Amino acid sequence: MSRLYVGSEIGKLNRVILHRPQLGLARLTPSNCDELLFDDVLRIGKAGEEHDKFHNTLVEHDVEVFLLNDLLAETLADPEAKKWVLDQQCSELRFGATMAREVRSYMEEFDNRELSKRLTGGVAIVDIDPELLKTTPKSLKGHMLQENSFVIEPLPNHLFTRDTSCWVYGGVSVNPMAKPARRRETVHLKAIYQFHPMFKNGDFEYWYGKEDKNYEGATIEGGDVEVIGRGKVLIGISERTTPQGIEALARSLFANGAANEVVAVDLGQSRAAMHLDTVLTMLDHDAFTYYPAVVNDDSRHFSLTPGDDGDVIVHERQSFFKTLAHLAGVERVRMVPTGGGDIFAAEREQWNDANNVLTIRPGVVIGYERNHYTIDRMQKEGIKVIAIPGDELGRGRGGARCMSCPIDRDDI
Numbered sequence: 506m507s508r509l510y511v512g513s514e515i516g517k518l519n520r521v522i523l524h525r526p527q528l529g530l531a532r533l534t535p536s537n538c539d540e541l542l543f544d545d546v547l548r549i550g551k552a553g554e555e556h557d558k559f560h561n562t563l564v565e566h567d568v569e570v571f572l573l574n575d576l577l578a579e580t581l582a583d584p585e586a587k588k589w590v591l592d593q594q595c596s597e598l599r600f601g602a603t604m605a606r607e608v609r610s611y612m613e614e615f616d617n618r619e620l621s622k623r624l625t626g627g628v629a630i631v632d633i634d635p636e637l638l639k640t641t642p643k644s645l646k647g648h649m650l651q652e653n654s655f656v657i658e659p660l661p662n663h664l665f666t667r668d669t670s671c672w673v674y675g676g677v678s679v680n681p682m683a684k685p686a687r688r689r690e691t692v693h694l695k696a697i698y699q700f701h702p703m704f705k706n707g708d709f710e711y712w713y714g715k716e717d718k719n720y721e722g723a724t725i726e727g728g729d730v731e732v733i734g735r736g737k738v739l740i741g742i743s744e745r746t747t748p749q750g751i752e753a754l755a756r757s758l759f760a761n762g763a764a765n766e767v768v769a770v771d772l773g774q775s776r777a778a779m780h781l782d783t784v785l786t787m788l789d790h791d792a793f794t795y796y797p798a799v800v801n802d803d804s805r806h807f808s809l810t811p812g813d814d815g816d817v818i819v820h821e822r823q824s825f826f827k828t829l830a831h832l833a834g835v836e837r838v839r840m841v842p843t844g845g846g847d848i849f850a851a852e853r854e855q856w857n858d859a860n861n862v863l864t865i866r867p868g869v870v871i872g873y874e875r876n877h878y879t880i881d882r883m884q885k886e887g888i889k890v891i892a893i894p895g896d897e898l899g900r901g902r903g904g905a906r907c908m909s910c911p912i913d914r915d916d917i
């Protein structure tokens with residue numbers, strides 16, 4: 506059984522989960538893309554090519570890649586897993602009893618590969634039979650469907666595998682997502698981790714999100730969670746990750762002795778800086794890239810440490826850069842800011858995920874080639890940047906770090 510363990514942000518990256526988006530992107534239109542958290546419609550073929558380039562770059566650098574649709578299809582081969590996934594995705598609460606039956610029997614006809622594709626890419630009313638549901642006298646929802654309605658909503662943000670689940674040391678958090686457009690993604694990751702042969706008997710813990718319950722406001726998204734190493738974890742308080750979510754994850758990590766300190770940093774609430782990794786990412790033992798307009802030495806931040814009886818002790822700290830040095834276990838940190846032209850260049854490059862690079866070993870990162878000012882600055886600090894195209898993929902507002910979920914990474 507291969508190791509399931511993520512010991513750091515920058516140690517040698519061994520295995521990741523990616524999602525190559527196709528059908529999900531084909532469903533994006535100008536009228537639904539806002540709701541689906543994309544800023545535009547994409548050129549699907551081009552986005553696929555860019556993703557292949559990212560995938561191949563990882564393989565060339567000795568990283569083993571697993572694709573979400575393959576893992577999900579293999580998971581669905583287990584009848585218990587298939588039943589569980591369909592119970593979740595075709596529930597009566599979602600459709601009403603009659604329509605739930607119709608949708609379920611439609612989905613059950615697919616082979617596992619096609620079912621995986623449809624669960625992630627969505628099913629539109631026109632894919633089934635528009636007449637069938639409209640004329641079902643017992644389904645009120647059926648009567649209300651329009652020609653462009655979805656029966657199973659597409660999940661184009663599965664592209665950002667970092668967010669839906671995140672591995673922290675010897676376990677995983679299957680994340681309760683903040684935005685309705687992403688909540689169903691978690692069902693697929695839960696199914697994979699519970700039933701897929703690679704994970705089913707794996708030696709790992711569940712830190713958070715495993716129970717089938719409403720987590721209300723206690724949301725976490727993996728883009729906010731950075732595993733610094735040496736038992737330290739840095740988490741953004743953001744548009745997506747709440748203080749109560751962080752506290753719950755910290756308690757669970759501490760209860761198991763998996764972490765000894767969690768630092769939570771306030772990022773405010775904005776779409777541009779929706780996750781910590783859109784404004785701050787670790788590049789090397791002592792180097793981070795950051796977007797100073799959102800996160801800087803004055804950022805409000807708190808240290809959570811284990812207290813008595815399972816409680817956490819919270820204390821506010823001063824000087825965020827000193828805290829980063831403390832977390833990284835170094836004397837001082839080198840901070841590489843976004844951009845390098847003027848303030849406009851910095852804002853443009855942050856928007857295009859200049860800070861959202863994927864470190865594959867200390868001092869070596871993968872990032873979008875378009876962010877040349879930030880790349881230049883990183884190179885001047887001795888960081889090796891492997892540039893990939895991302896003009897289409899970037900319209901979903903995520904870069905290489907967001908598009909990868911490490912499941913095996915070395916300690917530092």
Ligand SMILES: NC(=O)NCCC[C@H](N)C(=O)O
Pocket residue numbers: 541542543662665667668687727728729779780782783901902903904906907
């Ligand atoms: N970690 C990240 O920053 N992930 C990017 C997520 C982008 C996606 N369109 C979203 O809004 O959730």
